[in-house]
Amino acid sequence: MDRAQEIGLFRWKIVGEASDVSLSARERGRLVRALAEREHLDPDGRWVRVTRNTLDRWIRAYREGGFDALVPAPRRAANRMPERLELAVALRREQPARTAAQIHRIIVEAEGAAPSARTIQRHLKAAGLPCRGSAVARALGRFEAEHRNELWTGDALHGPLIEGRRTFLFCFLDDHSRLLVGYRWAAREDVLNASRALRAGMTARGLPKAVYVDNGSPFVSGQLLRACAVLGIRLIHSTPGRPEGRGKIERVFRTVREQVLL
Template sequence: MGLRQHRERREAPRDHQRSALVRDRQPSFHAPGALNGARQGETKVDRDLTEAIALHRWAVIAEAANTRLSPAQKGVVVRAIAAATHTHPDGTQRRYARGTIDRWIRDWRTKGLEGLRPRPRADTGVVRARPELFEEAVALRLEVPSRSAAQIADIVWHRHGLRVASRTLRAQLRRRGLHAEALAAEPRAFGRYEAEAPNDRWITDVLVGPWVPHPRVASSGRARLFLIVDDHSRLLVHGRFHRFENARAGQEVLRAAIVRRGLPVVLYADNGAPFSNAALARTCAVLGIRLVHSKPYSPEGRGKQERLNRFIRERFIAEAEHVGIEDWGELNDRFEAWAEQVANRRVHAETNQTPMARFEAPGPPRAADPARLIEAFRWSVARRVTRTATVSLESNSYAVDPALVGQRVELRFDPEDLTVIEVFHQGRAAGVATPFVIGRHTHRATPPPPRPDPPPTGVDYLGLVAAAHEAEVVGPISFSQMPLSGLGTEEAGQGTDGSEGAEGAR
């Protein structure tokens, strides 16, 4: 019976075989995402996932998207990216073809971050059958490594009656690392310890500062100095003291630095919470900045930052603590003046130039587009519209277009002002969200303003408690209750009427 069915499949008309090839082969040997259990029949792409995929694609192409690279240099970088393994937001390990990387670069240059979002497939809803064929091809190659792709395709044909192009098999086996020949060694791109030009690489860090106010009082808080340093010129691009070490504080310092000094090519940061978050990743992707996180225990690029931190502790923080610090505004104003007059105008021992002169030598920096700068520092979340045409954000409720009921939408907003929310659906503007119920005007992740010191009341609470305790223990004492042991002998020998006592009469 099995032989008869196999013979009938082999004698099928050519047009039927061709339709089976189109129906079965293409989905079976698709991109790695199709092999990792994509949900069938899914008609909506989760907005959170599309945002994560877009940021992931930017992280992959960021180094190759540098406009300063020559075509030859870009080819080296693209080949290195294609040979590397990348962790997809779904947790799988993937490799991308050079054509895919080039397409992503073109999409980003023409459409920005929106161009990197995954677009819905044209065949959404069509059953993607027979994904097990590729797994069988993998097993055949592992069983006998010398089997060629053409031989494996022939085995698949004899077993299943389906023709699969050997080129497709060869490409997919190569993507899995199961190609017959060894890959030629590709030149590896290493990071430089000094950038070639200003704004090629910025290094950011957080330095623990003094107590504010200082000398320390009950309301004092520990200051954190957010710093950005230009790798090439050693310029202190911008720095500001904040009370809280969070994502929004890092964004504020980066925004001020970009407005003052232009756009960097690379932002080099550690893996701390202020720099390892979705908000900063989105900011860098929108502005075309490559965000690079240092590896644990890797000192590359950290020497300049550590030396500057030591210089700030010795020359600024020590002096500020000596004279006293009244409030945050005074501390930041004095630091800005010190940075411009001292830190950026001293002759550096390695460059023999002042950081300011070395930074300004090539000419004006590349400025950011104002509209894109505003968009970059907004936050983005995904929400599903309820049946009453409302969405919720930070305990607030907003009314949206009734046509979006049941749809997954993206909300873009300034975390300092939750009264203005823009709505996007599938990457397109869909109006604004009208505030319906407002319980919070700012996002809870934004640092609250420092509370002013309350006026003194002059009440000594512990003194009041001590007085009450003393009154309770001692109490009122009459003269008759006083002990006689402390009186003199002469006073003890006389009676109350002045006469001598019994002993004296005798």
């Protein structure tokens, strides 16, 4: 992911929620005021405030032109360290229970390189983000979506060997209806096949508001993050070793093992 795409993602992370067309003018105004009062870590590693005028401009651009309208003209970045530390902050904020080592691995998977776990830990501490229990994961453990397409859960099942090669079943489940909205059998456990299963679901059932996945390599790719940003979908990662919110799709996989993979 190049510098321009990183800036576009930074802007989208700030205004994505405020760009929701279902918000009333009062709700949007209240949200934008809160965003303007908050500090945000920019791609250069600086804590900055964004004015209401700028936020309104980004919201208009996103609503008129989608994610691409938030991406500035690309330019080569000489030093990717601040950008990756900004990503580390975003990952810790998304899941407060993530350790520096886990964040390091996710960034390596997505970017090909990352600051050391110790550097990440120091940066997160300086940013006021110590590791703590995952409130998001706990909430998802008790959560049930109220509407169709509010939340999809995705995962990959290791299937049988065929001609000596491992197979994988990628699935996406609608949390509200328990409907298997998209799936794909594949010979490789990678982001391409995960994206194909997700695309099949969106073609058949429409766009979800959020997708909840684990930290396996197919789901931490920058390619998947950008695709979700372009489509206005929130991508949520679970905390490694904590299964909250994944019981429904695990039951689907158990049925597949017991009734299909005989």
